[in-house]
Amino acid sequence: MSTITKETDLKVHEDGELVEGNPTFASVTADISRAPEAGTPKLWFVAFGAALSLMGLGLTLIGYLFWEGTGIWGIQNPAGWGWAIINFVWWVGIGHAGTLISAILFLFRQRWRTAINRFAEAMTIFAVICALVFPGIHVGRVWVAYFMFPLPNQMGMWPNFRSPLLWDVFAVGTYFTVSLLFWYVGLIPDLATFRDRAKTKIKKAALAVFSLGWRGGNRQWQHYERAYLILAGLSTPLVLSVHSVVSFDFAVSLIPGWHTTIFPPYFVAGAIFSGFAMVMTLALIARKIYGLEHIITMRHLENMNKIMLLTGMMVGYAYSCEFFVAWYSGNLYEKAIFINRAIGPYAWAYWTMIFCNVVVPQIFWSRKMRRNIPVMFVASILINVGMWFERFVIVITSLSQDFLPSSWDYFSPTFFDVGIYLGTFGIFFTFFLLFLRFLPMVAIAEIKGVLPQADPHYYEHNGHH
Amino acid sequence: MAQIFPKWTNTLPLILAVGGVFLLSGVTGFFWYYGSPKYTDVGYRPIQPVAYSHKVHAGDLGMDCRYCHNYVETSQEANVPPTQTCMNCHTLVLPESEKLLPVRESWATDKPIEWVRVHMLPEYAYFPHSPHLRAGVGCESCHGNVAEMEVVMQSQPLSMSWCLECHRNPDMHLRPSDQITVMGWQAPDNQLEFAARIKKEKNINPPENCSACHF
Numbered sequence: 001m002s003t004i005t006k007e008t009d010l011k012v013h014e015d016g017e018l019v020e021g022n023p024t025f026a027s028v029t030a031d032i033s034r035a036p037e038a039g040t041p042k043l044w045f046v047a048f049g050a051a052l053s054l055m056g057l058g059l060t061l062i063g064y065l066f067w068e069g070t071g072i073w074g075i076q077n078p079a080g081w082g083w084a085i086i087n088f089v090w091w092v093g094i095g096h097a098g099t100l101i102s103a104i105l106f107l108f109r110q111r112w113r114t115a116i117n118r119f120a121e122a123m124t125i126f127a128v129i130c131a132l133v134f135p136g137i138h139v140g141r142v143w144v145a146y147f148m149f150p151l152p153n154q155m156g157m158w159p160n161f162r163s164p165l166l167w168d169v170f171a172v173g174t175y176f177t178v179s180l181l182f183w184y185v186g187l188i189p190d191l192a193t194f195r196d197r198a199k200t201k202i203k204k205a206a207l208a209v210f211s212l213g214w215r216g217g218n219r220q221w222q223h224y225e226r227a228y229l230i231l232a233g234l235s236t237p238l239v240l241s242v243h244s245v246v247s248f249d250f251a252v253s254l255i256p257g258w259h260t261t262i263f264p265p266y267f268v269a270g271a272i273f274s275g276f277a278m279v280m281t282l283a284l285i286a287r288k289i290y291g292l293e294h295i296i297t298m299r300h301l302e303n304m305n306k307i308m309l310l311t312g313m314m315v316g317y318a319y320s321c322e323f324f325v326a327w328y329s330g331n332l333y334e335k336a337i338f339i340n341r342a343i344g345p346y347a348w349a350y351w352t353m354i355f356c357n358v359v360v361p362q363i364f365w366s367r368k369m370r371r372n373i374p375v376m377f378v379a380s381i382l383i384n385v386g387m388w389f390e391r392f393v394i395v396i397t398s399l400s401q402d403f404l405p406s407s408w409d410y411f412s413p414t415f416f417d418v419g420i421y422l423g424t425f426g427i428f429f430t431f432f433l434l435f436l437r438f439l440p441m442v443a444i445a446e447i448k449g450v451l452p453q454a455d456p457h458y459y460e461h462n463g464h465h
Numbered sequence: 466m467a468q469i470f471p472k473w474t475n476t477l478p479l480i481l482a483v484g485g486v487f488l489l490s491g492v493t494g495f496f497w498y499y500g501s502p503k504y505t506d507v508g509y510r511p512i513q514p515v516a517y518s519h520k521v522h523a524g525d526l527g528m529d530c531r532y533c534h535n536y537v538e539t540s541q542e543a544n545v546p547p548t549q550t551c552m553n554c555h556t557l558v559l560p561e562s563e564k565l566l567p568v569r570e571s572w573a574t575d576k577p578i579e580w581v582r583v584h585m586l587p588e589y590a591y592f593p594h595s596p597h598l599r600a601g602v603g604c605e606s607c608h609g610n611v612a613e614m615e616v617v618m619q620s621q622p623l624s625m626s627w628c629l630e631c632h633r634n635p636d637m638h639l640r641p642s643d644q645i646t647v648m649g650w651q652a653p654d655n656q657l658e659f660a661a662r663i664k665k666e667k668n669i670n671p672p673e674n675c676s677a678c679h680f
Binding site for chain 1 (some may be wrong): 469470497501502622623624626627629630
């Protein structure tokens with residue numbers, strides 16, 4: 001491989017530059033640092049106030065839950081699991097885009113990820129925090145929350161190691177830790193950039209502590225890239241394992257509609273699907289407000305839409321496969337639950353799910369639609385609505401029509417179900433707005449790495465090197 | 466570029482790391498030792514309204530536990546005796562004693578003596594005495610050698626892990642039924658043999674499920 005011809009070079013350009021407008025290293029730094037360094041805009045305060053109020057509402061209602069108990073929720077026999085687990089699975093699923101983008105796309109050398117990875121990783125961490133709220137509160141007795149962990153205690157008792165609910169704690173806990181580390185390691189060079197640009201003493205000192213004495217030397221970069229690669233390798237299996245384990249919560253039980261081997265891959269595909277939709281929703285807003293259209297380009301958006309199309313069809317396949325297996329198994333109860341899903345009392349939820357998750361992404365077959373911002377914005381929101389309904393359909397339909405027809409009942413959520421769910425949006429956006437305000441929302445150092453200047457083609461003049 | 470931190474801060478990470486390890490193990494160790502019922506509960510010795518000596522009655526005089534705690538074999542509770550039980554003897558033995566004044570007062574006014582409970586279990590734990598005695602667990606296993614106590618105190622932690630320890634392996638605590646109330650009992654050499662036999666004979670199979678004690 002001694003020559004690189006002009007043709008391959010042109011091909012790359014046809015596909016679209018990773019960064020548009022031919023920026024310099026300095027202008028990239030300036031563009032991304034502008035928002036955190038400028039004064040706080042009014043709009044930010046409005047949004048932050050709204051997020052904070054919503055978070056306050058959520059925390060107040062959670063406080064009341066601790067006081068009063070889970071009776072304030074809509075759960076009742078036979079549907080003993082309600083919105084808490086729906087919301088948990090939904091938020092964890094959303095968190096999957098972060099590791100997929102930062103780890104798997106990194107290992108596959110998908111360099112277009114650089115514009116959105118910081119963003120997606122931050123979103124992952126905040127989504128997992130929101131998810132972790134629910135296991136913590138779902139029994140309404142926060143003082144026994146420690147029992148989720150195998151701590152030595154005077155009762156001589158351990159959690160049930162054979163229960164997938166315990167595996168869940170480990171899977172999500174590991175995921176959160178690794179995601180946080182990954183995010184932080186990636187932040188170090190950018191924090192150092194911010195430190196060098198900081199005007200006040202306190203800000204400089206704080207950033208200096210968190211940038212761990214980064215000077216940007218050659219040796220530091222070598223160590224850094226090695227560490228990043230190792231973390232990417234470590235977190236790659238997590239992308240697949242976390243939602244597989246979450247799906248075990250259902251698949252290991254014996255409830256018709258849950259007890260199926262397709263659950264792990266089906267859940268993972270759905271998680272990546274919803275995660276990308278969330279990244280899309282947030283990225284579209286942020287690039288508009290902060291004027292980063294030349295860094296988060298149409299090419300990035302189009303790539304994400306393609307992934308949504310793919311994963312959307314995967315979940316669509318899983319939905320149809322479930323029906324096929326229900327019929328093919330000859331199991332009466334399995335058949336009954338799926339017929340009930342499609343035409344029973346929750347048919348409205350089932351068809352909402354099918355429309356949002358299977359029908360809506362089909363629009364991305366068209367290149368024109370893949371590159372249409374209002375279309376993808378609406379689609380990304382609808383997909384997350386659909387993914388919430390997917391979990392609703394799984395949890396509620398299977399439980400509310402169990403083996404004993406005399407105990408069948410219709411599940412209705414209460415004000416507290418809805419309020420606590422909205423409260424987690426408050427938590428999510430409070431963190432996210434703080435992130436947008438104070439941290440580099442795009443990986444500055446990595447963007448520089450994909451600029452044309454970072455890879456000077458000296459050899460082009462004579463055809464070899 | 467000027468240095469942001471003075472030179473001495475170079476040792477700070479090391480100090481924080483070492484200090485962190487010490488702090489963490491210190492806090493863990495503190496609660497491990499001082500938070501355990503072995504520390505907080507064992508040795509509880511409340512002052513009773515009557516200066517009653519178990520040492521004198523059960524030890525020196527050799528009275529059987531069941532003279533006073535007479536329902537223990539058939540009831541959940543090892544009952545505290547009524548004043549009548551005391552007066553069975555004390556109308557004749559030491560009838561003028563100053564120490565016994567509260568007992569005679571209770572006897573005269575028909576008001577029970579307000580003994581202070583020593584061995585307390587939480588309300589959500591169900592502990593019946595009778596099945597334990599029927600299986601052959603000695604009083605001493607849970608209450609210690611009461612015959613040597615001037616004032617009764619709690620000698621065992623009564624924590625759940627302590628209960629479970631015996632439920633998982635009761636062998637060293639099982640006695641022939643005529644020796645249940647013996648204090649200072651020493652297990653014979655063939656204890657394990659005996660335990661294996663008695664467990665089979667009486668079908669002793671201590672439960673470990675939650676609802677054995679909590680319901």
